[in-house]
Amino acid sequence: xxxxxxxxxAAILLxxxxxxxxxxxxxxxxxxxxxxxAASLLTLLAAxxxxxxxxxxxxxxxxxxxxxxxxxxxxxxVGFTTSVFSASYIAHELDTGRLTAxxxxxxxxxxxxxxxxxxxxxxxxxxxxxxxxVELATLTTVLMVGIYRTHEALEAAWKYFILGSVGIxxxxxxxxxxxxxxxxxxxxxxxxxxxxxxxxxxxxxxxxLLNVAFVFLLLGYGTKVGLAPxxxxxxxxxxxxxxxxxxxxxGLLLNVALYAVLRFKLLLAASPDAIAPGPLMITMGLTSLxxxxxxxxxxxxxxxxxxxxxxxxxxxIVFAFGMGGPLANFAGLLHMVMHSLTKSAIFFTVGHIxxxxxTQNIAEIRGLTETHPGLGWALVIGVVAxxxxxxxxxxxxxxxxxxxxxxxxxxxxxxxxxxxxLAFGALLxxxxxxxxxxxxxxxxxxxxxxxPMYSHLTLVFAAGIYLPPPLVIWFQxxxxxxx
Amino acid sequence: MxxxxxxxxxxxxxxxxxxxxxxxxQDRLFALINVFALHAIVLALSVAxxxxxxxxxxxxxxxxxxxIFKAIIIPVGLHRIIQRLGIHRDIETAVxxxxxxxxxxxxxxxxxxxxxxxxxxxxPLAREDLAxxxxxxxxxxxxxxxRRNAVSQVVGFMSLENGxxxxxxxxxxxxxxxxxxxxxxxxxxxxxxxxxxxxxxxRFDSVxxxxxxxxxxxxx
Numbered sequence: 245x246x247x248x249x250x251x252x253x254a255a256i257l258l259x260x261x262x263x264x265x266x267x268x269x270x271x272x273x274x275x276x277x278x279x280x281x282a283a284s285l286l287t288l289l290a291a292x293x294x295x296x297x298x299x300x301x302x303x304x305x306x307x308x309x310x311x312x313x314x315x316x317x318x319x320x321x322v323g324f325t326t327s328v329f330s331a332s333y334i335a336h337e338l339d340t341g342r343l344t345a346x347x348x349x350x351x352x353x354x355x356x357x358x359x360x361x362x363x364x365x366x367x368x369x370x371x372x373x374x375x376x377x378v379e380l381a382t383l384t385t386v387l388m389v390g391i392y393r394t395h396e397a398l399e400a401a402w403k404y405f406i407l408g409s410v411g412i413x414x415x416x417x418x419x420x421x422x423x424x425x426x427x428x429x430x431x432x433x434x435x436x437x438x439x440x441x442x443x444x445x446x447x448x449x450x451x452x453l454l455n456v457a458f459v460f461l462l463l464g465y466g467t468k469v470g471l472a473p474x475x476x477x478x479x480x481x482x483x484x485x486x487x488x489x490x491x492x493x494x495g496l497l498l499n500v501a502l503y504a505v506l507r508f509k510l511l512l513a514a515s516p517d518a519i520a521p522g523p524l525m526i527t528m529g530l531t532s533l534x535x536x537x538x539x540x541x542x543x544x545x546x547x548x549x550x551x552x553x554x555x556x557x558x559x560x561i562v563f564a565f566g567m568g569g570p571l572a573n574f575a576g577l578l579h580m581v582m583h584s585l586t587k588s589a590i591f592f593t594v595g596h597i598x599x600x601x602x603t604q605n606i607a608e609i610r611g612l613t614e615t616h617p618g619l620g621w622a623l624v625i626g627v628v629a630x631x632x633x634x635x636x637x638x639x640x641x642x643x644x645x646x647x648x649x650x651x652x653x654x655x656x657x658x659x660x661x662x663x664x665x666l667a668f669g670a671l672l673x674x675x676x677x678x679x680x681x682x683x684x685x686x687x688x689x690x691x692x693x694x695x696p697m698y699s700h701l702t703l704v705f706a707a708g709i710y711l712p713p714p715l716v717i718w719f720q721x722x723x724x725x726x727x
Numbered sequence: 728m729x730x731x732x733x734x735x736x737x738x739x740x741x742x743x744x745x746x747x748x749x750x751x752x753q754d755r756l757f758a759l760i761n762v763f764a765l766h767a768i769v770l771a772l773s774v775a776x777x778x779x780x781x782x783x784x785x786x787x788x789x790x791x792x793x794x795i796f797k798a799i800i801i802p803v804g805l806h807r808i809i810q811r812l813g814i815h816r817d818i819e820t821a822v823x824x825x826x827x828x829x830x831x832x833x834x835x836x837x838x839x840x841x842x843x844x845x846x847x848x849x850x851p852l853a854r855e856d857l858a859x860x861x862x863x864x865x866x867x868x869x870x871x872x873x874r875r876n877a878v879s880q881v882v883g884f885m886s887l888e889n890g891x892x893x894x895x896x897x898x899x900x901x902x903x904x905x906x907x908x909x910x911x912x913x914x915x916x917x918x919x920x921x922x923x924x925x926x927x928x929x930r931f932d933s934v935x936x937x938x939x940x941x942x943x944x945x946x947x
Contacts, residue, residue, distance in 0.1 A: 410868065437901075
């Protein structure tokens, strides 16, 4: 069985690479879009097979444990549904001439390389390899954000590139410092970068060096999580790139960076004399939440609106993990999964809406439930979910975050609740006009793929009503691991 | 460690900080690129010296990459891009030279105080390399924020990466995989930037990022 699961790990890495090479050479976009879906499905199946088979022994480079498997399955699932959405989205872009066939070859190859980068970041057992993988995923998304080559898209991509690179450079410096801290204890060479070895010996690492390293890592990877005040790239990159990329940016890439922060948080937690990482994460999380909640009120661009909402939710998640403890970690983990599913569903909907209306301006999109009920109601459900209304999944995870905070630090719960309510108001305010009201703009029939968005929303709805016990036990176990 | 080998390593790493300072006051693009080439040469010497004293032969590869790729290919390439695209050759600064230099001094002091304080037990050479490396990284960031032209921001970013390479080589026995990846990522980064510069040139007369900035997403 071990050999089989090793193969599964290899599969989630090799399928995207092989697919990327193939997609780069094939000219016909219908075939490539189909292949892209097929490759993503195969990757998803390989990831799911990891759940049922025995895990491989952690090597020097690769590792599958209880923590990263949550991320891997989520990543490949959203990667698959996004590829389905992407197939119908890009067909329209080709018709309207915003993208050419050459662009699409490039786009599909990049999509698979990005999936490879993200999967590699999750399964890597080596902090150097993880850094390389995060950088790879970043660079591919930069290229895809700039693919429309408009003035705005280029500015967005440039901003994303510069801020992302600075973040990633700070993260590398942090990684080198971790190696420096490990080297006297573990010895020179590759072992001092292997995660499983590091965590075993972390208690004896020089705490001062670890502290400085964590600050760099939090700032570096935090830039990619989109934490305020390092978030400036995020709204532009979401708004100007193709919508499938907005969906994977919000749903997946932010999680990759978050995963990296969590790994290093564990390392710090294992060292008794190092600073507690919690307060730093709580501060950054709360700042992001409240800042983004205020910014939501001033948005006029629908993709930008949901980009700020992603900053808000990443703030909540980082806050929850910063609080720590089994309940808050459980809530953070659940919130992360729910946010990924909901936000990508919203972007699927918004992508089709923006294509029909020919604009992303909120003022020009009105009365969607009348003209396009399928899309309109998907948006309503999505926004209701993301705003945190019961009975959907995000309500449950937000409720858990808030109640665990009330139980332990009531004072911190006040700004948290304030931020959540503020964002709630902004989102519902925008929703009423867009979904109801007098129809405005084009009423052309939608050629949308409803399956991805409704399957995500169904999962979120189901999770809000009933979480299967095995899932709860699994998440509780991971939450305990996170300390 | 022998006094002289330590002094030479110290001299080269310190020289790198000094060249970073030289970048701060350049006001012509070509001059800035030439200083960057010098930066890469000093880095190559420093890495080669580390390879010699640590007896770590794989570091010679890193030194060679720094010399050939960063000191020759990239500066030559940037010169050609600037000529071919007819990019404006003066550097527009967001902050004056004087305040920038003062800020640079402040940043170097900060990194010395921080790094020397947290690494009292580390190997003295690695310790100083880390402190110098952090100075170079911060100075690279300073170049990026005080310059408006895209090309000078790119140069700032590459000098920042040089600082990372110095830190990585100073950390004794750091696995090769990371060094190659650093060099490799610079290559990718440069391709990305090159693509970007060309694309920007396709549409606009300027690669000045500041010229694009009135678009904030909300003014439609």
